[in-house]
Amino acid sequence: MSPRDEQRERVVEALTAHLLRTGLSQASLRQLAAAAGVSDRMLLYYFADKAEVLAQVMARLAGSMSARLNAAIPDDVRLPPATLAARAARIVIDPEFLPYMRLWLEVVAAAGRGEPPFAQISGQVMQGFLQWIEQRLSPVAGLSAPGQAAGILALVDGLTLVEIGAGHEPAVRAVEVLEALAQD
Amino acid sequence: MSPRDEQRERVVEALTAHLLRTGLSQASLRQLAAAAGVSDRMLLYYFADKAEVLAQVMARLAGSMSARLNAAIPDDVRLPPATLAARAARIVIDPEFLPYMRLWLEVVAAAGRGEPPFAQISGQVMQGFLQWIEQRLSPVAGLSAPGQAAGILALVDGLTLVEIGAGHEPAVRAVEVLEALAQD
DNA sequence: ATCCTCTTGTAGCGATTGCTACATGATGTA
DNA sequence: TACATCATGTAGCAATCGCTACAAGAGGAT
Numbered sequence: 483m484s485p486r487d488e489q490r491e492r493v494v495e496a497l498t499a500h501l502l503r504t505g506l507s508q509a510s511l512r513q514l515a516a517a518a519g520v521s522d523r524m525l526l527y528y529f530a531d532k533a534e535v536l537a538q539v540m541a542r543l544a545g546s547m548s549a550r551l552n553a554a555i556p557d558d559v560r561l562p563p564a565t566l567a568a569r570a571a572r573i574v575i576d577p578e579f580l581p582y583m584r585l586w587l588e589v590v591a592a593a594g595r596g597e598p599p600f601a602q603i604s605g606q607v608m609q610g611f612l613q614w615i616e617q618r619l620s621p622v623a624g625l626s627a628p629g630q631a632a633g634i635l636a637l638v639d640g641l642t643l644v645e646i647g648a649g650h651e652p653a654v655r656a657v658e659v660l661e662a663l664a665q666d
Numbered sequence: 667m668s669p670r671d672e673q674r675e676r677v678v679e680a681l682t683a684h685l686l687r688t689g690l691s692q693a694s695l696r697q698l699a700a701a702a703g704v705s706d707r708m709l710l711y712y713f714a715d716k717a718e719v720l721a722q723v724m725a726r727l728a729g730s731m732s733a734r735l736n737a738a739i740p741d742d743v744r745l746p747p748a749t750l751a752a753r754a755a756r757i758v759i760d761p762e763f764l765p766y767m768r769l770w771l772e773v774v775a776a777a778g779r780g781e782p783p784f785a786q787i788s789g790q791v792m793q794g795f796l797q798w799i800e801q802r803l804s805p806v807a808g809l810s811a812p813g814q815a816a817g818i819l820a821l822v823d824g825l826t827l828v829e830i831g832a833g834h835e836p837a838v839r840a841v842e843v844l845e846a847l848a849q850d
Numbered sequence: 851a852t853c854c855t856c857t858t859g860t861a862g863c864g865a866t867t868g869c870t871a872c873a874t875g876a877t878g879t880a
Numbered sequence: 881t882a883c884a885t886c887a888t889g890t891a892g893c894a895a896t897c898g899c900t901a902c903a904a905g906a907g908g909a910t
Contacts, residue, residue, distance in 0.1 A: 486887080505779045511868060522869090524888065532868065584778045587827075591775040594768045594830040595689045608831035625846055629839030632828055633821070636840055640824025643771075644816055646778040647792035655813030656820055662809055670857080695898060706898090708858065716898065 490528050490538070493518040497539045498546065502581040506588045509536070537599040540589065544607045547582050551614060560620040564664040567634045570615070571657045574638050575645055583642040611635055674712050674722070677702040681723045682730065686765040690772045693720070721783040724773065728791045731766050735798060744804040748848040751818045754799070755841045758822050759829055767826040774823075795819055 500517035501509060511532055515522040529535045554573050555561075561569065574583050586607075593604035615634050621627040637660075645653040684701035685693060695716055699706040713719045738757050739745075745753065758767055770791075777788035799818050805811035821844075829837040 507776075507779055507781065510866075521889070526869065587771070587778060588775045590827050590831050591772045592691075594771060595691055597691065604831045605833075608828070612832060612836065625843050626839050628836065629843035632832070632836040632840035633843050636824030636828045636837070637817070637821045638824065639827040640820030640822065643774050643823040644792070644820045647774050647788045648796060648816070649789075652796065652812065652816040653820075655810050656816035659809050659813035659817050694896075705859075710899065
């Protein structure tokens with residue numbers, strides 16, 4: 483592997499951590515380069531442009547989120563919607579997982595305005611989430627399984643908004659209600 | 667009323683429409699001034715700084731959202747959680763309401779990074795939403811009413827994320843599932 | 851007529867943005 | 881040993897950012 487490729491690897495890893503900490507607004511080329519320990523000039527030698535840097539980091543981020551979710555709920559279980567929703571909700575309001583959701587929120591917001599490369603990335607990741615849910619879902623009979631999966635995804639993603647906008651406590655109360663409903 | 671105050675009024679109204687169309691990334695002082703039909707110099711004569719401009723616009727935006735929601739579900743009805751969630755969900759995926767949600771998403775994302783003035787605004791608006799829901803909620807007995815309200819808010823806000831990230835169709839399917847569940 | 855405050859325009863400051871031109875050493879390869 | 885490609889640093893470009901200094905007309909109060 484050429485030095486260039488090795489550096490790409492290293493830089494992407496460092497920048498994933500940096501973006502999780504600081505978000506998209508602290509993501510100028512110079513700031514990214516400093517966080518990765520290289521010069522901004524070299525950042526544009528390793529990658530074509532800023533969009534490619536961010537795309538690579540987002541791909542790494544999606545992989546990292548998947549790994550964490552799979553560790554919590556493996557792909558060989560089948561859960562009814564209320565149970566799956568409650569389990570997934572408990573995960574995303576974990577303080578350790580919150581940075582991922584905060585960054586994910588920024589990505590979708592940027593995608594909503596069509597800003598490249600976020601629009602494309604956001605669609606791919608969201609599709610991945612839907613499949614992740616559907617694979618673990620034992621759907622309620624008579625109702626659209628994709629619809630149930632989308633509903634669970636909305637609930638879980640929306641919890642991030644509540645957490646950020648209204649604080650941790652309302653989010654926790656909502657999860658407790660979900661868990662109570664799932665127990666029946 | 668002084669010309670200054672009249673201009674403030676006019677500018678805020680024009681900028682609300684502008685931000686709904688173009689989002690926070692097209693909100694430099696010069697762009698805002700052009701959209702409001704004034705010079706950037708005067709924008710900073712009417713308002714103290716950019717943060718005050720945005721804060722005023724966000725307040726107007728929150729009022730406008732409230733009015734639309736109240737028109738759809740007045741404050742003298744009491745609905746069980748599933749029904750209220752389904753009704754509210756149907757509203758927010760309306761193409762006419764979507765610009766509000768898209769902008770709201772950007773605001774919360776910025777608030778997640780503590781960027782003024784969004785952090786404060788986001789908290790206030792989110793609290794307002796929670797109260798709006800709780801007032802119209804006939805809560806399920808034995809479960810925390812605020813928790814149920816927060817869950818509904820998460821579901822509804824999250825639908826916006828699904829709509830933006832995965833497209834209109836999954837969001838519609840999710841709402842149809844909600845409506846089917848509410849019919850029992 | 852003389853101030854004084856309100857309103858507005860012109861011009862620009864220093865900082866940051868994404869990105870690039872150019873030169874130079876290092877490392878092979880023929 | 882000559883040449884070519886890779887790797888990296890220095891310097892800077894044009895554009896945009898939020899914001900401000902300064903001057904000047906407009907209008908009312910004395």
